[in-house]
Amino acid sequence: MEVIYCPGEHEDPRPGRGALPPRAWTDRTDAKQLRLNGDWRFRLSPTAAVPGGDDFAKAAFDDDSEQWSNLPVPSHWVLHGHGKPAYVNIPYPFPVDPPFVPTENPTGDYRYTFDLPKDWDLNSGKTILRFDGVDSWCKVWVNGTLLGTSSGSRVPVEFVASTALRAGANILAVRVHQWSAGSYLEDQDQWWMPGIFRDVTLLHRPDGSVGDHFVHVSYDHETGAGTLKVDATPSGRVVIPELGIDAPTGTLVSVPHVKPWTAETPRLYAGHLVTTGERVSLSVGFRTVAIEDGVITVNGKRILFRGVNRHEFHPDTGRAVTRETMLQDVLLMKRHNINAVRTSHYPPHPHFLDLCDEYGLWVIDENDYETHGFEQLNWQGNPSSTAVWKDALLDRVGRMVERDKNHPSVIIWSLGNEAGPGENIGHMADWIRRRDPSRLIHYEGDKTCKYVDMYSRMYVTHAEVDALGRRQEDPLDDPELDKKRRAMPFILCEYIHAMGNGPGGQAEYQRLFEKYPRCQGGFVWEWIDHCFKKTTADGREYWAYGGDFDEEIHDGNFIVDGLLFPDRTPSPGLIEYKKVIEPVAITYAGNGQVSIYNNRDFASLDDLIFTYKLERAGRGIAGGPLAVPAVGPRQTVTVPLPALSTTKDEQVWTITAVLAEDTKWGSAGHEVAWGQFAATEAPHRPLAPTLIAPVVDKAAGVVTVGPAEFSIASGQLIKLGQLPVHGLNLDIWRATTDNDRGQEYFEGTCWADVWKEANLDKVKHRVNRVAVDGNTFVVETRAAAGSYNRGLLTTYTWTAVEDNGVHLGVKAVPDGDWGDMVLPRLGVRVGLPTSLDQVSWYGYGPGEAYPDTRTGVKLGVYNLSVDDLQTPYVFPQENGSRIDVRWAELAGLSGGLRVEGAPLFSFAARRWTTEQLQAARHTTDLVPGNQVWLNIDYAVNGIGTASCGEGVLPEHQLRVAETEFSVILRPT
Numbered sequence: 001m002e003v004i005y006c007p008g009e010h011e012d013p014r015p016g017r018g019a020l021p022p023r024a025w026t027d028r029t030d031a032k033q034l035r036l037n038g039d040w041r042f043r044l045s046p047t048a049a050v051p052g053g054d055d056f057a058k059a060a061f062d063d064d065s066e067q068w069s070n071l072p073v074p075s076h077w078v079l080h081g082h083g084k085p086a087y088v089n090i091p092y093p094f095p096v097d098p099p100f101v102p103t104e105n106p107t108g109d110y111r112y113t114f115d116l117p118k119d120w121d122l123n124s125g126k127t128i129l130r131f132d133g134v135d136s137w138c139k140v141w142v143n144g145t146l147l148g149t150s151s152g153s154r155v156p157v158e159f160v161a162s163t164a165l166r167a168g169a170n171i172l173a174v175r176v177h178q179w180s181a182g183s184y185l186e187d188q189d190q191w192w193m194p195g196i197f198r199d200v201t202l203l204h205r206p207d208g209s210v211g212d213h214f215v216h217v218s219y220d221h222e223t224g225a226g227t228l229k230v231d232a233t234p235s236g237r238v239v240i241p242e243l244g245i246d247a248p249t250g251t252l253v254s255v256p257h258v259k260p261w262t263a264e265t266p267r268l269y270a271g272h273l274v275t276t277g278e279r280v281s282l283s284v285g286f287r288t289v290a291i292e293d294g295v296i297t298v299n300g301k302r303i304l305f306r307g308v309n310r311h312e313f314h315p316d317t318g319r320a321v322t323r324e325t326m327l328q329d330v331l332l333m334k335r336h337n338i339n340a341v342r343t344s345h346y347p348p349h350p351h352f353l354d355l356c357d358e359y360g361l362w363v364i365d366e367n368d369y370e371t372h373g374f375e376q377l378n379w380q381g382n383p384s385s386t387a388v389w390k391d392a393l394l395d396r397v398g399r400m401v402e403r404d405k406n407h408p409s410v411i412i413w414s415l416g417n418e419a420g421p422g423e424n425i426g427h428m429a430d431w432i433r434r435r436d437p438s439r440l441i442h443y444e445g446d447k448t449c450k451y452v453d454m455y456s457r458m459y460v461t462h463a464e465v466d467a468l469g470r471r472q473e474d475p476l477d478d479p480e481l482d483k484k485r486r487a488m489p490f491i492l493c494e495y496i497h498a499m500g501n502g503p504g505g506q507a508e509y510q511r512l513f514e515k516y517p518r519c520q521g522g523f524v525w526e527w528i529d530h531c532f533k534k535t536t537a538d539g540r541e542y543w544a545y546g547g548d549f550d551e552e553i554h555d556g557n558f559i560v561d562g563l564l565f566p567d568r569t570p571s572p573g574l575i576e577y578k579k580v581i582e583p584v585a586i587t588y589a590g591n592g593q594v595s596i597y598n599n600r601d602f603a604s605l606d607d608l609i610f611t612y613k614l615e616r617a618g619r620g621i622a623g624g625p626l627a628v629p630a631v632g633p634r635q636t637v638t639v640p641l642p643a644l645s646t647t648k649d650e651q652v653w654t655i656t657a658v659l660a661e662d663t664k665w666g667s668a669g670h671e672v673a674w675g676q677f678a679a680t681e682a683p684h685r686p687l688a689p690t691l692i693a694p695v696v697d698k699a700a701g702v703v704t705v706g707p708a709e710f711s712i713a714s715g716q717l718i719k720l721g722q723l724p725v726h727g728l729n730l731d732i733w734r735a736t737t738d739n740d741r742g743q744e745y746f747e748g749t750c751w752a753d754v755w756k757e758a759n760l761d762k763v764k765h766r767v768n769r770v771a772v773d774g775n776t777f778v779v780e781t782r783a784a785a786g787s788y789n790r791g792l793l794t795t796y797t798w799t800a801v802e803d804n805g806v807h808l809g810v811k812a813v814p815d816g817d818w819g820d821m822v823l824p825r826l827g828v829r830v831g832l833p834t835s836l837d838q839v840s841w842y843g844y845g846p847g848e849a850y851p852d853t854r855t856g857v858k859l860g861v862y863n864l865s866v867d868d869l870q871t872p873y874v875f876p877q878e879n880g881s882r883i884d885v886r887w888a889e890l891a892g893l894s895g896g897l898r899v900e901g902a903p904l905f906s907f908a909a910r911r912w913t914t915e916q917l918q919a920a921r922h923t924t925d926l927v928p929g930n931q932v933w934l935n936i937d938y939a940v941n942g943i944g945t946a947s948c949g950e951g952v953l954p955e956h957q958l959r960v961a962e963t964e965f966s967v968i969l970r971p972t
């Protein structure tokens with residue numbers, strides 16, 4: 001047999017060939033650099049075996065044929081009309097046969113012609129070609145000379161290009177395979193998107209230029225002194241003018257007084273490293289990371305992570321994100337009180353870390369490593385435990401550490417995500433410990449914490465976090481390991497899953513982090529929805545998710561789980577998170593005083609100014625600055641509030657803390673924290689009935705109660721004043737949320753399934769009796785779902801009240817066997833004319849809120865259109881409910897409706913029915929109908945975070961029980 005083709009080197013599990021050893025990354029140097037980003041020539045082939053072999057790499061190759069077109073670099077070719085992106089969460093999209101990948105292996109050939117600048121000196125030093133990210137495997141030639149190969153999509157690779165280059169025009173050729181042995185190591189929950197997706201740069205390395213440099217720092221919080229040692233090859237001098245440092249590399253320099261770097265006070269000292277051939281800029285941040293008494297400390301203080309997991313994503317460009325987008329992310333994080341990022345699940349573009357240094361964010365830098373798909377094979381053959389992968393794993397973790405080691409923001413190295421257990425995890429940890437003992441090591445998959453420095457988990461329930469806080473977790477079999485793990489700090493590397501409406505239960509987690517020193521906070525899963533724009537046949541845009549690109553295997557909308565919508569608009573979940581993690585706790589201290597607690601770990605509150613506002617029945621009556629004395633980290637002050645005049649109305653204090661001056665990340669006046677509490681509560685005074693009896697007109701078949709007109713036959717409200725009203729009935733259904741549908745990861749109840757099985761979405765209303773009873777009109781019904789004997793005996797009692805109103809009392813009494821059912825909602829729904837398109841209310845807002853997602857909303861008077869009341873979740877679901885509303889008015893061109901609580905209600909208004917909302921798969925499926933549907937709720941069920949995590953906590957569940965509630969309706 002003569003073998004004439006054998007697939008390929010891209011299936012070799014070992015690291016690529018020909019690369020230079022990894023080193024610290026910087027683009028701040030006086031050595032010449034040439035970005036090779038731009039329009040490249042590109043050809044896509046369906047398999048790795050491309051006809052013509054490597055011919056395309058030859059300088060003389062003709063790339064003008066019709067197979068070739070232009071493609072921007074950096075980019076993913078699947079976002080430029082060559083194939084499609086594909087989303088899978090856990091399983092591999094190809095057969096698991098490591099290290100082999102399918103023959104069907106989209107392969108991109110790239111060619112780029114560039115002129116070497118005239119002053120580029122090829123005769124001295126070296127010229128290096130660097131790729132910052134190529135997904136997933138590449139082979140590189142310059143002018144037909146092979147430089148090497150690389151795997152490891154999100155770590156850089158450098159090749160020496162000097163001898164292959166020539167003055168004038170040069171041709172760079174790159175072959176990229178979508179699938180390679182490395183794909184087995186890159187099974188992250190994200191879109192599969194191949195291509196050269198980060199910068200390509202040519203670097204001149206003059207003789208005597210810096211090969212590698214390592215900035216070692218420390219800070220002694222007791223003395224205020226710092227140390228600095230910069231190791232470099234070759235040696236040179238380190239100059240930090242501001243500190244008077246001008247010292248040889250390799251020497252330990254003590255600085256008696258230095259300002260430390262923290263995420264709250266990101267003090268950097270500018271300087272440079274000078275060798276005979278190069279001058280590299282340095283940004284030095286002095287800090288010491290440690291574990292002391294079982295907690296993670298920086299500069300001697302326990303820190304608390306208020307974090308997010310950030311994937312790199314932009315809806316137009318995928319993981320090829322611009323520096324503007326990186327900055328936008330950092331600004332959004334800072335403006336929402338976020339202080340930490342886990343770079344899930346790979347090292348980000350290196351510039352992002354420069355921004356974290358500069359703006360102040362704690363970083364867990366994560367290795368580009370996940371093998372989650374092996375879980376369903378019981379981790380058999382898993383690279384973490386298979387010797388053949390050891391070198392590849394050491395290679396990629398090394399490329400991360402070497403690249404990022406000079407960032408003060410990086411305080412923790414993470415070995416990867418969801419890659420099971422195994423000794424290769426230990427090899428990576430050992431290597432890091434030897435190379436960089438100044439930082440901590442994280443890996444959630446090391447369940448026994450054999451190799452890591454902290455106990456990390458994901459999606460743990462509140463109850464378990466509480467136990468962990470007390471160091472009362474279930475023991476490990478091995479007593480030694482158990483002792484070690486129990487003494488460790490605890491973090492949630494992922495928690496509160498921001499999928500769809502929610503996540504609920506955030507405030508309850510935060511309380512645990514603040515209660516137990518061991519619990520050092522967590523990282524929300526995740527920062528942004530990963531969706532691409534698509535257009536319907538009639539030209540309307542929507543956000544596409546898994547399955548929208550004809551993927552054979554996909555995980556649907558599980559990729560739509562961010563605190564930001566795909567266009568980076570903050571979701572209600574982010575507004576909630578901002579409030580839950582705010583760095584100042586402002587609460588009522590009693591006796592007309594407000595308590596102000598500085599919840600920061602390092603900084604004072606000197607950058608903030610405080611104001612107060614007093615509102616009466618939602619209208620501002622007083623306000624002004626509030627003088628707050630200096631308050632150090634973790635200290636409290638109490639401040640008197642101005643004197644109050646008494647009134648019969650509800651009065652509310654709102655105290656806000658805003659930036660006093662413009663900062664790098666926010667303008668003066670930006671709200672950082674706030675507190676709101678009652679000044680005087682309004683006693684609830686029931687309205688006096690008018691004592692006007694209902695008027696019965698049997699001939700016309702109607703009954704009139706004050707402004708309300710009813711049908712005798714159906715008992716239904718048909719008119720309110722001049723306003724036609726449609727189908728006011730008890731309503732217990734909501735379009736299920738991702739969290740209602742959840743419990744995939746936790747054992748527990750998936751309420752959406754229980755509700756559907758119980759037909760709660762198909763409630764029928766039977767009228768038992770329509771009666772006039774003194775001054776009231778009474779309609780007795782039984783609201784019940786098909787197929788079962790359970791129902792709610794529902795009585796509507798209507799009474800005319802003063803000022804042309806009608807009081808509706810609803811009593812719902814469970815009938816039949818409800819078990820321990822929870823209801824989606826309990827209230828009434830009514831159809832109104834579409835002209836009622838403006839809503840104002842006095843209650844919490846301006847955004848939506850549910851019982852367990854209501855921390856971020858404030859009591860006030862708000863106005864929004866019906867359209868703007870909707871939260872446009874990418875996957876349509878229940879949304880837009882406003883909580884604890886005192887009154888709401890729907891108005892339009894002609895006539896309107898006012899609803900008054902007796903005392904409180906929740907409401908939602910939308911131009912489609914709940915049934916349409918339930919059926920929709922994309923926002924474009926929601927088409928306004930001929931009614932505005934108003935839900936007036938006594939209560940709604942909580943939200944929870946069961947799409948991946950814990951369900952609704954018992955105190956936020958709406959249990960079936962006998963219930964009475966009332967509202968007053970008035971035509972306006």
Ligand code: IPT
Pocket residue numbers: 089188189345417418458459494497525558561745948
């Ligand atoms: C966890 C993953 O680490 C993360 O990448 C993401 O997939 C998240 O879940 C859900 O969106 S793993 C899960 C089994 C808890």
